Amino acid sequence: MIYSLNLVNAVRTQDNFQSAPSYNCVLFVFSIFVLIGLVSSEMAANQCVTKVELTVSCENLLDKDIGSKSDPLCVLLMNTQAQQWYEVDRTEKVQNCLKPKFAKKFVVDYYFELVQKLKFGIYDIDNKTIDLSDDDFLGELECTLGQIVASKNFTRPLVLKNKKPAGKGSITIFAEEIKDNRVANFEVEARKLDNKDFFGKSDPYLEFYKQTQTGWQLAHRTEVVKNNLNPSWRPFRIPLQSLCGGDLDKPIKVECYDYDNDGSHDLIGIFETNMTRLQEAKHGAPAEFDCVNSKKKQKKKNYKNSGVISVKLCQVVKEYSFLDYIMGGCQINFTVGVDFTGSNGDPRSPDSLHYISPQGVNEYLSAIWSVGQVDSNPFCTGIEGVVEAYRQCLPQVKLYGPTNFSPIINHVARFAAQAAQQKTASQYFVLLIITDGVITDLDQTSSAIVNASRLPMSIIIIGVGGADFSAMEFLDGDDGRLRAPTGETAVRDIVQFVPYRQFQNAPPQALAQCVLAELPQQVSSFFSLYKLKPPHEPSQP
Numbered sequence: 001m002i003y004s005l006n007l008v009n010a011v012r013t014q015d016n017f018q019s020a021p022s023y024n025c026v027l028f029v030f031s032i033f034v035l036i037g038l039v040s041s042e043m044a045a046n047q048c049v050t051k052v053e054l055t056v057s058c059e060n061l062l063d064k065d066i067g068s069k070s071d072p073l074c075v076l077l078m079n080t081q082a083q084q085w086y087e088v089d090r091t092e093k094v095q096n097c098l099k100p101k102f103a104k105k106f107v108v109d110y111y112f113e114l115v116q117k118l119k120f121g122i123y124d125i126d127n128k129t130i131d132l133s134d135d136d137f138l139g140e141l142e143c144t145l146g147q148i149v150a151s152k153n154f155t156r157p158l159v160l161k162n163k164k165p166a167g168k169g170s171i172t173i174f175a176e177e178i179k180d181n182r183v184a185n186f187e188v189e190a191r192k193l194d195n196k197d198f199f200g201k202s203d204p205y206l207e208f209y210k211q212t213q214t215g216w217q218l219a220h221r222t223e224v225v226k227n228n229l230n231p232s233w234r235p236f237r238i239p240l241q242s243l244c245g246g247d248l249d250k251p252i253k254v255e256c257y258d259y260d261n262d263g264s265h266d267l268i269g270i271f272e273t274n275m276t277r278l279q280e281a282k283h284g285a286p287a288e289f290d291c292v293n294s295k296k297k298q299k300k301k302n303y304k305n306s307g308v309i310s311v312k313l314c315q316v317v318k319e320y321s322f323l324d325y326i327m328g329g330c331q332i333n334f335t336v337g338v339d340f341t342g343s344n345g346d347p348r349s350p351d352s353l354h355y356i357s358p359q360g361v362n363e364y365l366s367a368i369w370s371v372g373q374v375d376s377n378p379f380c381t382g383i384e385g386v387v388e389a390y391r392q393c394l395p396q397v398k399l400y401g402p403t404n405f406s407p408i409i410n411h412v413a414r415f416a417a418q419a420a421q422q423k424t425a426s427q428y429f430v431l432l433i434i435t436d437g438v439i440t441d442l443d444q445t446s447s448a449i450v451n452a453s454r455l456p457m458s459i460i461i462i463g464v465g466g467a468d469f470s471a472m473e474f475l476d477g478d479d480g481r482l483r484a485p486t487g488e489t490a491v492r493d494i495v496q497f498v499p500y501r502q503f504q505n506a507p508p509q510a511l512a513q514c515v516l517a518e519l520p521q522q523v524s525s526f527f528s529l530y531k532l533k534p535p536h537e538p539s540q541p
């Protein structure tokens, strides 16, 4: 997905926190108003674009873990113009499994007339760092989106970096055009499930499958409820596109498993249904299904079921896309925070991260530039303003610690909270923090982020320099929901962390695309979570 920032009527405010004694924070802040449009240099307004959903599964992956199986994850990289590869998205990690079916789907824009090179990389995830270079590589596939779209069941061998086969490993990618923008919101529980565990009780989870021409395809996997035969899963949503291709009468298969750490999950039971039936579920009148295990049914005479799955609610709602919100009048308030703390070094010294080289650049400037200037269009007067303000402010600031993130997050959150009171999707706030990564108030920052997760707000952190970014990776809750020291968890993931060094030699738009990759999803999921519509009905381009 390629988004660009079109800065319209760049309204600039400058709050220099250094001179504001009420903030114990040396972050330089200002905000600009931007309109984010789906525009890119390779996409003229009349070019046709289709959204495509990619479902990935693998077979016969290499086993890299001694005593257990690999824990694979798939990362999707894209390369539009023979430039640097950049990461588009990644799936969840599947524990102890050599033939994973990834539940997370990739959504990409398909430009009919462009060669869109894709690379699917499979990694055995050994630790929680975002960086994949310290994880075992299980193989990759390079192909074009056109190849995948043209083939119903696109299966290819995986290769290693030296192009040799990755054992017998193969990858299958299934592409489907997204035509339906409705989602189904589910609330599901179960009762009297069979106990599959010797010690303790079953740890049940559900998998929802869509029927396709080539077989059943995983649409959604719930979380595991530990040690419970009467589980209640967290409410979840499945796009109708993924669940039934928008056809309410199409069969849907639901499988219930007992989770096992070693990957040998036991089937509890299965049922088949369709959206027409599921939608009959209303609060107080659930739709209930016998969870049937055919093996047990054959063996036992009086077999009835292996438990009952109760769909308490299945509500279909129209999902507005990010673009619907933007075209429907939602404005993005973009605030940039630059880290002027002591750990960056004295700007006059060449080893400082703020040192402006004779060529007039440093990592802070490059990061600001590349996020604001998504493509080669010189439209970014607003970003120029940011850069200019940064340059002006540099000689004046005195760098000192500590680096506190929470004041600036709370500062933007106050505006976001005001906007949220209007009860329409009229404003969304993005806070871009550029920092060397050394953070002093991690606990307060976690709390501030957990607080802000309820507001129309996202935080993008770009780490410059070579410091340890483990705190930043912790704040980017990709591996699960961020938890505040009070135990409260974020209602959604609003932080995206990107280390600048990965993009040092890449074209500027690669960083911007990576940084902005999660934003559209964060904007639309926030507004749909709170059932907020665009201020006016979006007019399609």
Ligand SMILES: *[C@@H]1O[C@H](CO)[C@@H](O)[C@H](O)[C@H]1NC(C)=O
Pocket: 126, 127, 129, 134, 135
């Ligand atoms: C992550 O795990 C790999 C493999 O076990 C190891 O080589 C690497 O040092 C680990 N990285 C960190 C940051 O712990």
Ligand SMILES: *[C@@H]1O[C@H](CO)[C@@H](O)[C@H](O)[C@H]1NC(C)=O
Pocket: 153, 154, 155, 172, 214, 215, 216
């Ligand atoms: C896709 O093709 C592969 C190999 O040709 C096969 O193993 C797999 O079952 C197929 N997938 C589906 C969903 O039909």
Ligand SMILES: *[C@@H]1O[C@H](CO)[C@@H](O)[C@H](O)[C@H]1NC(C)=O
Pocket: 249, 272, 273, 274, 276, 277
């Ligand atoms: C939908 O599923 C129900 C069972 O849940 C079944 O009775 C009904 O016949 C199905 N409808 C269609 C059109 O297949």
Ligand SMILES: *[C@@H]1O[C@H](CO)[C@@H](O)[C@H](O)[C@H]1NC(C)=O
Pocket: 011, 013, 031, 033, 333, 334, 335, 411, 412, 415
């Ligand atoms: C945008 O947000 C900032 C807070 O970061 C605030 O100071 C500014 O007034 C907002 N701009 C508009 C036009 O609402």
Ligand SMILES: *[C@@H]1O[C@H](CO)[C@@H](O)[C@H](O)[C@H]1NC(C)=O
Pocket: 410, 444, 447, 448, 451
């Ligand atoms: C979180 O928000 C509540 C009120 O909404 C406020 O009282 C509290 O101070 C905030 N916590 C942090 C850490 O910002």
